[in-house]
Amino acid sequence: MTIPAMSRRQSKYTPRSVPVSETGEKLTTSAMIASLDAEGRDTIAAPFGHALVDLAKTRADIVGLSADLSKYTDLHIFAQAHPDRFYQMGMAEAVLMSAAAGMAREGFTPFATTYAVFAARRAYDFIAMAIAEENLPVKIVCALPGLTTGYGPSHQATEDLAIMRGMPNLTVVDPCDAVEIDQATRAIAATDGPVYMRLLRGQVPNVLGEYGYKFELGKAKVIRDGTDVLFISSGFMTMRCLDAAMVLAKDGVSCAVLHSPTIKPLDAETIIAEAGKGGRLVVTAENHSITGGLGEAVAGALMRSGTFTDFRQIALPDEFLDAGALPTLHDQYGISVGSIIDRVKEWMDGK
Amino acid sequence: MQPQSGTLGSNVSLPRRAWAIRRNALLMGAVQGQGYIGQALGAADLLAVSYFHAMNYRADDPEWEGRDRFYLSIGHYAIALYAALIEAGILPEDEIETYGMDESRMPMSGMAAYTPGMEITGGSLGHGLGIAVGAALGLKRKENPAFVYNLLSDGELGEGSTWEAVMSAVQWKLDNLIAVVDFNNQQADGPSRDALAVGADAPKWAAFGWYAQEVDGNDLDAVTTAFDNARNHPEAKPRVIICNTKMCKGIPFLEEREKTHFIRVEADEWEKALALLDEDKPL
Numbered sequence: 251m252t253i254p255a256m257s258r259r260q261s262k263y264t265p266r267s268v269p270v271s272e273t274g275e276k277l278t279t280s281a282m283i284a285s286l287d288a289e290g291r292d293t294i295a296a297p298f299g300h301a302l303v304d305l306a307k308t309r310a311d312i313v314g315l316s317a318d319l320s321k322y323t324d325l326h327i328f329a330q331a332h333p334d335r336f337y338q339m340g341m342a343e344a345v346l347m348s349a350a351a352g353m354a355r356e357g358f359t360p361f362a363t364t365y366a367v368f369a370a371r372r373a374y375d376f377i378a379m380a381i382a383e384e385n386l387p388v389k390i391v392c393a394l395p396g397l398t399t400g401y402g403p404s405h406q407a408t409e410d411l412a413i414m415r416g417m418p419n420l421t422v423v424d425p426c427d428a429v430e431i432d433q434a435t436r437a438i439a440a441t442d443g444p445v446y447m448r449l450l451r452g453q454v455p456n457v458l459g460e461y462g463y464k465f466e467l468g469k470a471k472v473i474r475d476g477t478d479v480l481f482i483s484s485g486f487m488t489m490r491c492l493d494a495a496m497v498l499a500k501d502g503v504s505c506a507v508l509h510s511p512t513i514k515p516l517d518a519e520t521i522i523a524e525a526g527k528g529g530r531l532v533v534t535a536e537n538h539s540i541t542g543g544l545g546e547a548v549a550g551a552l553m554r555s556g557t558f559t560d561f562r563q564i565a566l567p568d569e570f571l572d573a574g575a576l577p578t579l580h581d582q583y584g585i586s587v588g589s590i591i592d593r594v595k596e597w598m599d600g601k
Numbered sequence: 602m603q604p605q606s607g608t609l610g611s612n613v614s615l616p617r618r619a620w621a622i623r624r625n626a627l628l629m630g631a632v633q634g635q636g637y638i639g640q641a642l643g644a645a646d647l648l649a650v651s652y653f654h655a656m657n658y659r660a661d662d663p664e665w666e667g668r669d670r671f672y673l674s675i676g677h678y679a680i681a682l683y684a685a686l687i688e689a690g691i692l693p694e695d696e697i698e699t700y701g702m703d704e705s706r707m708p709m710s711g712m713a714a715y716t717p718g719m720e721i722t723g724g725s726l727g728h729g730l731g732i733a734v735g736a737a738l739g740l741k742r743k744e745n746p747a748f749v750y751n752l753l754s755d756g757e758l759g760e761g762s763t764w765e766a767v768m769s770a771v772q773w774k775l776d777n778l779i780a781v782v783d784f785n786n787q788q789a790d791g792p793s794r795d796a797l798a799v800g801a802d803a804p805k806w807a808a809f810g811w812y813a814q815e816v817d818g819n820d821l822d823a824v825t826t827a828f829d830n831a832r833n834h835p836e837a838k839p840r841v842i843i844c845n846t847k848m849c850k851g852i853p854f855l856e857e858r859e860k861t862h863f864i865r866v867e868a869d870e871w872e873k874a875l876a877l878l879d880e881d882k883p884l
Contacts, residue, residue, distance in 0.1 A: 404724025
């Protein structure tokens with residue numbers, strides 16, 4: 251029997267230019283446990299873990315579960331403080347979610363942690379039927395959202411928001427920094443129903459503190475005002491947009507930043523009001539695929555309300571991304587501060 | 602005609618092959634200064650037996666139709682497999698310095714599209730054995746006598762999908778499928794035995810209907826015998842070899858570390874480790 255050999259993807263398989271490591275130009279792969287590059291900023295250690303420990307002092311219903319990734323989701327802080335309330339479920343994401351559902355049925359508020367890829371891709375059916383369909387108060391908190399590891403597609407959750415937005419009953423949160431993670435952890439513990447929250451772990455930048463920002467579930471907030479461009483952003487892209495706005499201001503481009511950490515339910519009212527003011531180029535910015543994330547959620551809200559505006563998306567391409575060093579990849583895929591600045595200038599020139 | 606082993610007629614000993622795999626892995630680890638070096642040192646012996654005793658392949662044609670397939674589910678062991686592929690001549694030695702660098706063919710997690718000899722994209726655990734079941738079915742359909750090897754880890758046995766594949770392989774009587782479990786009792790959060798009820802491993806696989814063997818995975822003679830048994834076993838069953846290995850095997854000061862899943866090694870320690878290895882170079 252003659253069966254043709256599999257046609258293999260060849261793009262990376264063929265010999266590639268050998269990196270010139272001795273020049274120091276090539277960066278080593280940012281490993282899975284690496285924190286988001288803080289670029290010399292003030293950072294706070296393990297904001298999620300510490301917030302949960304604090305909450306647990308007064309909330310006997312809070313328990314923590316992880317699928318062999320407690321250390322990599324900052325849940326080990328909680329496990330050390332409350333060993334009897336921490337459940338190591340092993341490398342088994344389906345039962346992680348099913349068991350969290352069972353504990354919620356018995357009156358507990360489980361925080362279940364893993365990497366975003368494993369919750370969104372592998373455990374989706376278990377989250378949908380065991381947790382969301384019953385509207386149970388399970389809080390799913392996941393590290394390595396979007397492009398926050400250079401480890402390749404197995405660990406890069408570039409489509410988690412699209413997947414999770416599709417689930418009825420589920421609240422979806424994409425916080426920006428350590429301040430917001432602390433506040434959002436408390437807010438999702440206080441709300442009924444299931445939540446999916448993206449997590450930055452380890453040494454997490456402290457950015458929003460100086461803006462006097464306060465997280466409110468379901469609310470988008472203007473962090474910086476401006477007249478030429480309206481960034482609508484979530485996650486760490488808000489800090490990137492704030493950095494870009496400072497540089498662009500020096501070049502005469504005035505940028506507002508509307509931070510929308512709650513992806514679902516989206517604060518359509520605020521987004522429509524801001525975009526509807528007119529005269530500004532609306533630029534959504536997200537650490538996520540261009541398909542199905544914040545940008546398309548915003549576009550849908552604007553179109554449905556009859557708010558027509560010049561609109562651009564800064565997002566990751568609809569591709570499985572490369573492995574490599576994070577700063578290289580953020581430049582390559584257009585979500586670094588430098589690439590945001592370049593593209594906004596390009597768009598403003600062409601306007 | 603039986604396919605020929607890529608190394609048939611070689612007079613390089615297996616201990617020397619395992620030594621070279623450890624050495625390649627340490628050199629790659631030094632490039633990044635950190636990584637899954639513990640797994641690579643622990644699995645060097647079973648990889649030496651796979652590539653220099655058991656498997657048929659052609660170093661200059663890694664996609665040769667007659668090759669035995671080697672599926673690495675555990676993408677983070679890529680450093681170990683690269684080390685073996687370099688020793689086998691499938692990857693060039695001079696690319697060691699590119700390990701994990703931007704644009705390298707050897708990324709930190711194993712992916713099929715990047716690397717000759719890396720058959721599948723691993724890293725999301727619980728996929729490899731299922732893909733191996735399909736490949737074994739395909740080979741049977743083509744009447745191709747090659748084996749499919751799948752290297753799993755003990756932590757990966759926690760994934761439910763692994764056990765779906767375990768049952769499927771029995772259902773289809775896949776005597777051309779050899780699962781190799783690197784049992785080092787270490788996963789991300791700590792000992793595997795503390796995570797899920799891992800235990801009675803060979804009897805468990807046997808009860809599912811597999812021809813199961815459990816060996817000291819750092820005893821080259823025992824591993825060699827187990828691979829021979831697995832290939833030659835007469836029953837129409839899938840085969841599993843559970844290899845109990847020691848993380849960081851061969852470098853005592855690393856073996857003693859408590860946390861070995863992902864280790865950081867200081868610059869001078871790489872030299873120290875290489876020197877220790879070189880002191881004990883087998884013939």
